[in-house]
Amino acid sequence: MRFMVMVKGSEESESGDQPSKENFEAMIKFNERLAAEGRIVLAEGLTTSSEAVRVWFDGDAEPRVTDGPFAETKELVAGVWILNGESLQDVVELMLQCPNPENSGGVLEIRALDS
Amino acid sequence: MRFMVIVKASEQSEGGQSPSAELLADMGKFNEELVKAGVMLAGEGLRPSSEGARIVFSPDVEPSVVDGPFAETKELVGGFWILQGRNKEEIVEWIKRMPNTDGAHHQVEIRRIAEASDFENLTPELAAREDRLRRQVEGQA
Numbered sequence: 001m002r003f004m005v006m007v008k009g010s011e012e013s014e015s016g017d018q019p020s021k022e023n024f025e026a027m028i029k030f031n032e033r034l035a036a037e038g039r040i041v042l043a044e045g046l047t048t049s050s051e052a053v054r055v056w057f058d059g060d061a062e063p064r065v066t067d068g069p070f071a072e073t074k075e076l077v078a079g080v081w082i083l084n085g086e087s088l089q090d091v092v093e094l095m096l097q098c099p100n101p102e103n104s105g106g107v108l109e110i111r112a113l114d115s
Numbered sequence: 116m117r118f119m120v121i122v123k124a125s126e127q128s129e130g131g132q133s134p135s136a137e138l139l140a141d142m143g144k145f146n147e148e149l150v151k152a153g154v155m156l157a158g159e160g161l162r163p164s165s166e167g168a169r170i171v172f173s174p175d176v177e178p179s180v181v182d183g184p185f186a187e188t189k190e191l192v193g194g195f196w197i198l199q200g201r202n203k204e205e206i207v208e209w210i211k212r213m214p215n216t217d218g219a220h221h222q223v224e225i226r227r228i229a230e231a232s233d234f235e236n237l238t239p240e241l242a243a244r245e246d247r248l249r250r251q252v253e254g255q256a
Binding site: 114 | 215
């Protein structure tokens, strides 16, 4: 099975401040381990929502476009992995070992993909 | 440039309701167009958040696990594409044309994917490790 692991947004991720060299190193080391286990399908970080847009659909009306940044910081996505896993539990166990994605704390959301 | 296009969840997707046969057919056609234009790199749908979990990290304490479902239906992710294009505007034009046959998706968010050149603190040594990783993962695909 494949799972999407999202790093949820935070004031830190939305600030545009860059991760420190130490945080980069810890995350690359963790990713090297995941890759060695054949877990990673993809892994990407997103730029802040200030560069983003939303497209709104409403029935047959012409879709409307609004520019970021978007206010619901903690509902935003800051980065993603697509990982191979045997079960949700398996991926939860794996990601409990992930370096804390933010200095101040952070939330990962793990979701199963349609097969 | 690469973009992550996030289709927000809906009551239908969170309810585990399958898209109609018409929407699946329209979406298949749209995806074919994206592939033909060399725009599409990946595209996936997510299972409802009832089949998901969150891990909450805090400084100095063990991370805790919270099981789905999660309440903020309209802020959840229902599916995504990874698309490449010359600029954001090109991707917006594509997305405005995405099929909305069931009228379920009210909001789609388009986010630029960070590249190594976005990061000042990515030293040449770390950038090289990152690059090796990327090639290793592509080799496994």
